[in-house]
Amino acid sequence: MAWQVTHKEQSKDKILTSAAMLFTHHGFDKISIDQVMEKAELTRGAFYSHFSSKSDLYAQAINKAAQVAYQRTPDNETVQMAEYAQFYLSPAHRDDNLQQPCPLAFLVSDINQKNEQVKSTYTKTFKRFIKLAEQSITDRQQALQSAALMIGGLAIARALNEEPLSDELLKSCQAGVLTLTENE
Amino acid sequence: MAWQVTHKEQSKDKILTSAAMLFTHHGFDKISIDQVMEKAELTRGAFYSHFSSKSDLYAQAINKAAQVAYQRTPDNETVQMAEYAQFYLSPAHRDDNLQQPCPLAFLVSDINQKNEQVKSTYTKTFKRFIKLAEQSITDRQQALQSAALMIGGLAIARALNEEPLSDELLKSCQAGVLTLTENE
DNA sequence: GTCTATAAATAGATAGAC
DNA sequence: GTCTATCTATTTATAGAC
Secondary structure (H helix, E strand, C coil), rough: CCCCHHHHHHHHHHHHHHHHHHHHCCCCCCCCHHHHHHCCCCHHHHHHHHCCCCHHHHHHHHHHHHHHHHHHCCCCCCHHHHHHHHHHHHHHHHHHCCCCCCCCHCCCCCCCCCHHHHHHHHHCCCCCCCCHHHCCCHHHHHHHHHHHHHHHHHHHHHCCCCHHHHHHHHHHHHHHHHHHHCCC | CCCCCCCCHHHHHHHHHHHHHHHHHCCCCCCCCHHHHCCCCCHHHHHCCCCCCCHHHHHHHHHHHHHHHHCCCCCCCCCHHHHHHHHHHHHHHHCCCCCCCCCHHCCCCCCCCHHHHHEEEEEEEHHHHHHHHHHCCCCCCCCCHHHHHHHHHHHHHHHHHCCCHHHHHHHHHHHHHHHHHHCC
16 A cells, blocks of 8 residues: 555645646735635645645746646657757646646746736736837847847746856857847 | 926836836736835835736736847847847846846746745756656756756746747757757 | 634725815 | 825635534
């Protein structure tokens, strides 16, 4: 019987799986413990025998989300990143609400949960940024790539709590913009 | 006297400037109307004669933040994007709490406001992602660039509310990963 | 370990005086 | 237009029965 998963472990895993999906799709603040527990088919009172706080749950849920998401990577010996990127950067990955998407991208989002007025303003701001880029980068595709690398690089750099890694990322992205716009 | 800014306009601008700074640095949910009004040296009651809701303020504050941030771009006739990227992707821009940073990157962040446990988990997940990338991209710098472009591209694509633009961005980023890893 | 009930705090929004 | 005071809803977290 040693291989059996205990009832407690089952419950915790159910809570984590539910939380991973809800948090990645809707963000930390939009999701209450109630909603997580309801999706896990438990009640609120049971929560604190598994986690010490909502933040504790969040940290563990990010882990869970990553595990589940990366299970979907081709399980050959090595992942071909350039190939994986084709799926990763697809409308299917962006829009799918049924499977567990990549938390690294989905959790970097204070905007997505917001209403249309807010998203509309964000979109307009992004377009202005692209227009700015196109003043010196004539190829529109290169302008979009550069903008995504800049915004993404800075956003991730801010989310990391290890400064050497964060600095290294910034430097790499600087060089990346140069590579992408080399022929200008 | 026609050129004079009215008292009401001054108040609204003060609220917007305060909100822009607070929201970009700490996120929508962490900032209360109270805090915004306090920074603007007004009280809560005055808020609703300028804005219909907190969301309304948020949308307008993003605009304000973009205006202020882009004022700092070199005001020659045209901006050299590759050059601007060097500042944009600098620790100074990442860490500065005194000036208005770019809202496009700073608002794409459900993580930054969170505690160290959460940021630590996010960092570990990012490192795992890089390790995955390095299975097929031997140059570490290229691995970092590709990851930032993928995560950033997807995150922004999700934040945009115009599907053709969002799709175009995804496609551009797919091509960008190929360009960045061309010599592999 | 899970449940129901409840405490305690926070924050968005409104009312009415000046 | 700005103030103080208040209503109301939400939500994290805890207490105690089973």
